[in-house]
Amino acid sequence: MTTTTRDSIRHVALSTARLPLSVPISDAKVFTGRQKPMTEVVFLFAEITTEQGFEGVGFSYSKRAGGPAQYAHAKEIGEGLLGEDPNDIARIGTKLVWAGASVGRSGVATQAIAAIDLALHDLKAKRAGLPLAKLLGAHRDSVRTYNTSGGFLNASIEEVKDRASQSIEEGIGGIKIKVGLPDSAEDLRRVAAVRDHIGPDVPLMVDANQQWDRATALRMGRRLEEFDLTWIEEPLDAYDVEGHADLARSLDTPIATGEMLASVAEHERLIDNRACDIIQPDCPRVGGVTQFQRLLALADQAGLDLAPHFAMEIHLHLAATYPREPWVEHFDWLDPLFNERLETKDGRMIVPDRPGLGVTLSDQARAWTTDSVEFGVR
Known part of the structure; x- marks a missing residue:
């Protein structure tokens, strides 16, 4: 019997959420006057679904300024995932890097791509039924x-x-x-x-x-x-x-x-x-x-x-x-x-035995979401 491993991405959901910390956090950068106490962590979540029904989730984060910038960059390049074979992670990554080449290959741009790369790896491991x-x-x-x-x-x-x-x-x-x-x-x-x-x-x-x-x-x-x-x-x-x-x-x-x-x-x-x-x-x-x-x-x-x-x-x-x-x-x-x-x-x-990263987003993560965008068809 012949089977195909060819699949394609049909839906991409990007969201940003603010996780509040129970108490303000200070390390030495606060005591030397370089930063203020940290009160929250901002996350970028990428959720990807394929034509064959596989799903993957990945995330990036910022402990200080930069979270909104990660989300903004991901929104600009996210639509380019549609129709791609999710197995071709390295090729997709190269495509996304070139989509935002004018802002370089490190920093915010790299961190926005990271959430997508993680989601694709999570999806691939789930397809295989294996922990990442x-x-x-x-x-x-x-x-x-x-x-x-x-x-x-x-x-x-x-x-x-x-x-x-x-x-x-x-x-x-x-x-x-x-x-x-x-x-x-x-x-x-x-x-x-x-x-x-x-x-x-x-x-x-x-x-x-x-x-x-x-x-x-x-x-x-x-x-x-x-x-x-x-x-x-x-x-x-x-x-x-x-x-x-x-x-x-x-x-x-x-x-x-x-x-x-x-x-x-x-x-x-x-x-x-x-x-x-x-x-x-x-x-x-x-x-x-x-x-x-x-x-x-x-x-x-x-x-x-x-x-x-x-x-x-x-x-x-x-x-x-x-x-x-x-x-x-x-x-x-x-x-x-x-x-x-x-x-x-x-x-x-x-190491958990659950497939992929072995985590699913909670209702609280959804409640802390401050903005989201979707591409493609669910």
Whole structure:
């Protein structure tokens, strides 16, 4: 019997939603006066349906300004998906890049395409009846996980300690806290308090959110060595490749960075210059699964470890495909957007057996939608 795999996209729905945070969130960028506390996250959702009835959903996001711009760009290029074979993801991506070529191949344009690329990968995995990790080729069925959402600087040290205990009880393996305050002594006090609270055997990470200069980063890095940290994250400006490379050579503690970069090309500079020990790409920021896989191949060839940024619903699947043992960042902020939950056990996050990304948009996500557009026929 002969069957055909040819299908075509008949309907595209794009929407933007604002997820409010329960309390205003502050990292070091707020305390250095560069940003205001974060009160919401803005999402771009792409939902794609084919003639054969397959459906896929993907998303991008912005934690600060930029969410409306992502949605605006997606609206401009979205109609070009109609009639395309959804299996030809790379070719579609190239078409969308050229549709918006005048605004470049990084930043907002890349992040708008990422939501579509993710939806196409979700659809393809559902067609195969496989979790996305299995479709791409998994090395493992669970990934080490660490919590970040409990370690922000707006929380008192007692609150941070309580959240750390809760995370460990919930099966999360590591704890990350924010540093980078103008008062470095206070940073050290907070790190010492958390290390004492969780004990010497629980992995502990710190994140300075780009707020140190080179001299401060080296001095703090040396002071932090005593706490046996798993890594120091974003000690310098995200584009200071030379400075990160110097730190990576000078300190015993591994250096992690990459989340703020918005293309594979920008990450290539980090990799080529050995500017980190642990690379932290963000799939929605670099253009989706297609681009993320390109980046993983380069990182693996360079011998780097992996700890993707945010969006665990996506990055769990992608981290599971990395040959080296990775980490996934646990954030509970996105829980209201989806009907499903990810499982953590014994310090690891379990790859779900549901097809695709394994998430469906909740009624609350629909209620938070502020604008939407559709192309084609449902």
